[in-house]
């Protein structure tokens with residue numbers, strides 16, 4: 249593995265058919281969240297074309313004869329998970345500052361280390377994070393960080409898909425000039441938004457506590473001009489909520505609405521302290537919330553009101569947040585925790601069903617990160633998919649597969665992973681990168697950042 253930015257990018261794979269004992273498909277054009285129309289196909293076949301898109305899904309006997317090679321992989325083939333909010337290069341800062349509240353955690357543990365972080369550090373941190381996610385069956389992550397070119401290059405190397413949203417805070421802008429930053433971000437979008445190379449680009453004002461509403465508005469205009477997502481931390485803590493009330497006399501969501509930001513495709517991370525009227529604003533705008541339950545619990549921020557969000561028409565996706573506040577990138581834990589928290593808080597076992605939880609990490613997460621052709625196995629979608637070993641105690645007996653996946657499923661059951669039809673994990677081993685080398689690099693670099 250090398251940090252050479254010209255390292256070869258392998259695109260697509262030969263035309264072929266994969267056959268699983270079961271395929272978890274979904275209807276194209278189906279609505280997100282609510283009641284996702286999931287379909288389980290026995291002896292299911294998936295035909296993949298040379299660029300890595302799915303051309304047909306169905307039971308083997310119903311499909312036309314295969315054009316290329318046929319691979320019987322068995323198990324359950326399902327969409328790869330989509331991590332809607334991550335700062336994966338923070339594998340370099342994993343677990344630091346445990347026990348500090350958000351603002352002290354940022355200023356005492358995180359920012360001093362990140363001040364020393366180079367592009368090459370970010371490359372290795374992202375490579376390790378990407379490998380960790382692929383091994384867990386997470387095929388796409390939406391990254392909010394800087395050193396964005398290093399992130400794109402690292403993910404090209406691991407073979408995953410990424411939505412990179414370069415982050416900015418107003419205090420870092422030379423002379424407060426947002427236009428210069430926006431011009432560079434648009435240039436980065438023009439150069440690196442390449443869905444066929446598995447890289448997608450959005451824009452990320454960090455949060456309203458460190459980016460001005462005017463700057464957020466300018467970034468939203470840029471995002472709208474290229475139909476990209478605007479990714480922002482929103483209503484994460486009571487401290488943020490109180491600061492907004494004091495500074496603007498309104499909620500953060502209302503500030504964004506007044507600045508025209510909600511006219512963009514907004515992906516708001518957290519939303520723990522959203523009010524009913526905030527949720528209405530987000531729902532009417534078609535915005536998405538990346539719910540990060542483990543990070544919110546670990547930092548003591550609270551529990552996001554996901555059933556009320558869904559009720560208000562807000563799309564709910566799931567995210568791990570960075571590995572400094574989780575402390576891993578295993579989205580299966582969020583898939584399980586989201587409905588458990590929703591039910592526990594509401595004292596209602598119907599507060600979030602298993603299908604909605606799974607949808608929040610697949611199809612709805614794809615829409616939330618601005619990539620509608622991932623998170624579902626249907627014709628036209630990218631062949632981003634994973635194989636689950638069904639020969640496990642958790643699946644003995646045949647009923648309630650979705651419930652079992654959500655509440656008894658785990659990254660440990662993921663055996664194989666394909667992104668755009670290219671196999672990147674085979675029999676629980678990643679084929680694209682040397683994980684031991686990435687771990688050694690991250691260990692050495694983490695020590696330097698801590699010094």
Ligand SMILES: [Zn+2]
Nearest residue numbers: 481517569570
């Ligand atoms: Zn975050």
